[in-house]
Amino acid sequence: MKTREDERLSVALTSTALAGAVIGSVGAPLITPVATGLHVSLGAAQWTLTVTLFSGAIAAPVLGRLGSGPYRRVTILATLGLVMAGGLLTVLPLGFAALLAGRALQGFGVAVGALLMSVARAHLPPERSASTITALSVASTVGIGFGYPAISLLDQLAGLHAAYGLGFELSAVALAVAWRTLPTEAPGELPRIDVTGALLLALGTLGLLVVIAEPAIWATPWLAGGILAGAAAVLAVWAFAELRTAAPLVNLRLLGHGPILRANLAVLVAGAGLYLLFSLFTRYVQTPAGAGYGFALPGVAAGAALIPFSLLGFVAGKAVPRLIARITERWTYALSIAIAAGAALLFAAGNRSLFAVLAATALLGFGVGGVFAAMPQLVLSGVPQGETASVLSINQVARSIGMSVGSALAGLLLATATPDGSLLPVRGGYVTAALWALVPLAASALVIATNPRVRSADVRETAVQRHRP
Numbered sequence: 001m002k003t004r005e006d007e008r009l010s011v012a013l014t015s016t017a018l019a020g021a022v023i024g025s026v027g028a029p030l031i032t033p034v035a036t037g038l039h040v041s042l043g044a045a046q047w048t049l050t051v052t053l054f055s056g057a058i059a060a061p062v063l064g065r066l067g068s069g070p071y072r073r074v075t076i077l078a079t080l081g082l083v084m085a086g087g088l089l090t091v092l093p094l095g096f097a098a099l100l101a102g103r104a105l106q107g108f109g110v111a112v113g114a115l116l117m118s119v120a121r122a123h124l125p126p127e128r129s130a131s132t133i134t135a136l137s138v139a140s141t142v143g144i145g146f147g148y149p150a151i152s153l154l155d156q157l158a159g160l161h162a163a164y165g166l167g168f169e170l171s172a173v174a175l176a177v178a179w180r181t182l183p184t185e186a187p188g189e190l191p192r193i194d195v196t197g198a199l200l201l202a203l204g205t206l207g208l209l210v211v212i213a214e215p216a217i218w219a220t221p222w223l224a225g226g227i228l229a230g231a232a233a234v235l236a237v238w239a240f241a242e243l244r245t246a247a248p249l250v251n252l253r254l255l256g257h258g259p260i261l262r263a264n265l266a267v268l269v270a271g272a273g274l275y276l277l278f279s280l281f282t283r284y285v286q287t288p289a290g291a292g293y294g295f296a297l298p299g300v301a302a303g304a305a306l307i308p309f310s311l312l313g314f315v316a317g318k319a320v321p322r323l324i325a326r327i328t329e330r331w332t333y334a335l336s337i338a339i340a341a342g343a344a345l346l347f348a349a350g351n352r353s354l355f356a357v358l359a360a361t362a363l364l365g366f367g368v369g370g371v372f373a374a375m376p377q378l379v380l381s382g383v384p385q386g387e388t389a390s391v392l393s394i395n396q397v398a399r400s401i402g403m404s405v406g407s408a409l410a411g412l413l414l415a416t417a418t419p420d421g422s423l424l425p426v427r428g429g430y431v432t433a434a435l436w437a438l439v440p441l442a443a444s445a446l447v448i449a450t451n452p453r454v455r456s457a458d459v460r461e462t463a464v465q466r467h468r469p
Helices: 002-025 027-039 043-066 070-092 094-107 112-121 126-137 139-158 160-181 197-213 217-220 220-240 258-285 299-304 307-350 354-379 386-415 427-436 439-450 455-464
Strands: none
Touching: 002 070, 002 112, 002 126, 002 139, 027 043, 027 139, 027 160, 043 070, 043 094, 043 112, 043 197, 043 354, 043 386, 070 094, 070 160, 094 160, 112 126, 112 258, 112 386, 126 139, 126 307, 126 354, 139 160, 139 299, 139 307, 139 354, 197 220, 197 386, 217 220, 258 307, 258 354, 258 386, 258 427, 258 439, 299 455, 307 354, 307 427, 307 439, 354 386, 386 427, 427 439
């Protein structure tokens, strides 16, 4: 009977995470329809995707602290309710500002993934917990393959707001599933939230992400430099305050421990390389026919081209637990990075063939799925139960920032390869950009592969240390 309940909870958690991943990806295929349908610039329409990433990164540590104990179920349900409200704002014809507000609320669905992992770790037996956390980690990869073609098709058949309606419907389903299946937590005190720390972290992270995700801001160097310096100063003040408060938003002493610090650094760097490649591949297949390269795939076909990405990501999620059992999580991570690097090389050598580009996309999917599936094992090694959600939330922030860097790098590298007076870069610009992705991928693999194994007791000891006077 217990086994059946465990299986039901595992399926419910995975389904909820998958719905959140699709909701988060809704904005990507709809940037151009938003610009044309709501009469805004492409740069403004890009914020329908960017604001989701921002809000998810900012909300993650707060939700992680709120959901670290007896109020985990309430936090998840309330968050999914906000995601549903955001979905409603995207469906109603209330204008561009309301659409942006809705997309910001939908970003909370990305942040809730860490809480779902903490539920799995707390309420499932070890073997089932590990496999469920792996599935939750690759949900974003699988969700893209379903979300992109479905959303593009809905936009083509029924219009922009119908396409956004898919996100609203999925959020309603996710809320209903979570309401019926999430276990009730043991009673306890309401977690103390470091409001000052949350505001400082939000402000610093927002400044950093604005500079990263908006390359055009560097056209005014003093403004970009000022924002970057200001964000760094705010984050420095935040770190100073967190180390001295009795109830920190983020346990920096725990996160500063070697294995956890390396895992977060690795996913930050890997996210840049992986998302750089993802951006290049999706843009390349849609290049118009007059460019002399690319395949001019329309929206629905371009979305379908990502199905191999998701399928191989799913396969990676299934394979990672067996690989970890045989070659450890460190070398599983390094192998996944090597496969992603192979995707970059295949694209660079065979980009004239649609089959080769689809094969490279599939390899990238396996690499992304493997990296994200192995990451929880790396970052949670020896972490106390009560810190699970908080540690995974910060790891989500690192992943989000890394992906923002990758997105910005893709735009910057292709812009430098675009001749004056032309709208499209030369073919060689794509090849060069793909090869540049090898640098962060190699760095990420080295960070993890050279990480010495540390006893869990040492990590726990660090976790409970308090600041010294």
